[in-house]
Amino acid sequence: MAITAQMVKELRDTTGAGMMDAKKALTEVNGDMEAAIDWLRTKGLAKAAKKSGRVAAEGLVGISVRDGRGVAIEINSETDFVAKNADFQQMVRDITDLALQTGESIEVLRATHLNGKPVEEVITEAIARIGENMNLRRMHLLEGDTVVSYVHNTAAEGMGRIGVLVALNGPKDKAEAIGKQIAMHVAATSPASLSEKDLDPSLIEREKAILTEQARESGKPEAVIEKMIVGRMAKFFEEVTLLGQKFVINPDITVAQAAKDAGVEITGFARVAVGEGIEKEKEDFAAEVAKTLGA
Missing domain, CATH: 3.30.479.20 (Elongation factor Ts, dimerisation domain)
Structure with a gap:
């Protein structure tokens, strides 16, 4: 598949990656935009994983x-x-x-x-x-x-x-x-x-696959890699689930704790x-x- 300048620009806008890195990512995955985002994240080249749905309407x-x-x-x-x-x-x-x-x-x-x-x-x-x-x-x-x-x-x-x-x-x-x-x-x-159990399983698997590849590129033993993935997935759940997030009113506690404290x-x-x-x-x-x- 031919990689166009517009495709490279879209990937750069989405991830914050450099032009050559964006082009290489698209080439590696034959132009698949989501796969290119994952490739960049795996290589540590995506500065930010922005939401794929752009708000325009x-x-x-x-x-x-x-x-x-x-x-x-x-x-x-x-x-x-x-x-x-x-x-x-x-x-x-x-x-x-x-x-x-x-x-x-x-x-x-x-x-x-x-x-x-x-x-x-x-x-x-x-x-x-x-x-x-x-x-x-x-x-x-x-x-x-x-x-x-x-x-x-x-x-x-x-x-x-x-x-x-x-x-x-x-x-x-x-x-x-x-x-x-x-x-x-x-x-x-x-x-x-709301919580980890409510997350889309495909989203969990996708994130785990990315984190696994990132960990393996570190060259560490498999046993260490497994522990790294457990820790990083726990951090992921904290960031994307409401109950696990740090409460914006008081970042010292989670939203779940804030609700519990309020009864x-x-x-x-x-x-x-x-x-x-x-x-x-x-x-x-x-x-x-x-x-x-x-x-």
């Missing part, structure tokens, strides 16, 4: 919570101009409230009636009225004794760029107090799962960020303005 995340039940939905638009549109924001608010009442899944929500019409049709009419493509992309429902929410980069009440829900068991007053702090922590750190238990969380994992063509500012104005 616009829109809003809507959050609604009531009586131990919370919902977060994402509705995308093409530009952030539309995300600031009062008409669009009202639609997001209405669909979010509807999802909290009746939503079981994104498919059910699309078919549920809002003001006498299916949500899918409401969005289609908004596309025609506002003049920009939109999409109801994701929905997360969370339940617990207490569900706490947090919205980052707020555009209006209950909606913004990042929405977080945290479910907790325990006394309601204590859960609400520590829950808000934990929700802010989740917004900042974007953990992959509550974290049972689940959801974090939704606008455009997460969506590719979008880059446009210059003038072109985006012209597009919004229908020029």
Whole structure:
């Protein structure tokens, strides 16, 4: 497979590796971008393993919570101009409230009636009225004794760029107090799962394979390598699981310890960020303005 300059640039942007190292990595794995990232990490040449999904699409995340039940939905638009549109924001608010009442899944929500019409049709009419493509992309429902929410980069009440829900068991007053702090922590750190047992097995295997190759390149005996891998995997779990992470409010303790000290238990969380994992063509500012104005 021919390795293009664009492929090299994308890999450099993702990993922080040098140009020649990025080109060599792509050549070694026949252009497979994820495999090239792993190759660079194995060789210790990736300065940072950035998230593979680049956030590009616009829109809003809507959050609604009531009586131990919370919902977060994402509705995308093409530009952030539309995300600031009062008409669009009202639609997001209405669909979010509807999802909290009746939503079981994104498919059910699309078919549920809002003001006498299916949500899918409401969005289609908004596309025609506002003049920009939109999409109801994701929905997360969370339940617990207490569900706490947090919205980052707020555009209006209950909606913004990042929405977080945290479910907790325990006394309601204590859960609400520590829950808000934990929700802010989740917004900042974007953990992959609640705990080690909730992690995607393929993610664990991939990380273990990378760490194993790194350890073997040290030339140490196999028995030493095994101990190195155990320690490094423990560090990995601390970094990517919510309960294992150092609490941003007090880095001397973990999130699990903070919850325990508060007398509550974290049972689940959801974090939704606008455009997460969506590719979008880059446009210059003038072109985006012209597009919004229908020029």
